[in-house]
Amino acid sequence: MGYRIVVAGATGNVGREMLNILAEREFPIAEIAVLASSRSSGTQVEFGDTGKMLKIQNIETFDWAGWDMALFAIGSEATEKFAPIAAKAGCVVIDNSSLYRMDPDVPLIVPEVNPDAIDDYKKRNIIANPNCSTAQMVVALKPLHDAATIKRVVVSTYQSVSGAGKQGMDELFEQSRNIFVGDSAEAVKFTKQIAFNVIPHIDKFLDDGSTKEEWKMVVETKKILxxxxxxxxxxxxVPVFVGHSESINIEFENELSAKQAQDILREAPGIMLVDKREDGGYVTPVECVGDSATYISRVRDDATVDNAINLWCVSDNLRKGAALNAVQIAELLGRRHLQKG
Structure with missing residues (x-):
């Protein structure tokens, strides 16, 4: 016996990846529905590598009654409209947008970090999935925090264009091609040329000079960790198609050496430590694509601060940063509360 599962936004990058991961992990499914806007209604998407094709239904007219869980990858505006409808009908919403992340009545979950927080889901029948850059970072921070108590984190991210959706990926491809043939590289999705460039700006600017993406990392880490x-x-x-990277400096209340941190991370759930102090002895975004792990490399002591280390963190943002984490939340919800299959 399995669950009746809905994937909303099944035609997008994250929605398709959700279908891939549900199939890959053999999630117990009795029935699955795939939803999108009326423009995509009637088209088909593949259910992972199973060869099974699923017909897209119109989210506007979908009847949510009797469905157990819905994985949402439809953005904040559509989520604001449809999540309360689904939740009221008894379908637990696992939402990938930023809409509910800081709602005190909605748990914000990374299963390796704060699984117990899922017990509060009944307040709204909604569970939030964190920002992609936050998700991989807190997976790395959690075992170190348990060991030595983190005081302060300084993080610089190198985020792939897939975090901006299909438009972002298309823009990098088109600009790169245009530059090679001598055509103009006009910025449409991004604020400046992304091909062969880096842009220190993700999401909107806030009054204090930070961006909303930076704000998300701060407040979400506090809520989760x-x-x-x-x-x-x-x-x-950065001009990378898939895979977010992060350079993280961590200051602890208690003493923790780089060697101790390596030993802890090597055994931590969801983490793969690849840290050889030699040419190529680290992981880059290209190598993490399609993988579920959060990769850690370049672990070393910070000699400028007492009890501090630096590390390099890489993960497939469409998986752990979005689709995989949502499916892991669904698995956790099933184990702890719904108990089918």
Missing amino acids: DPKVKVTATCVR
């Missing part, structure tokens, strides 16, 4: 941890972030878009 520990409100006492201080976080400062600089988020940068």
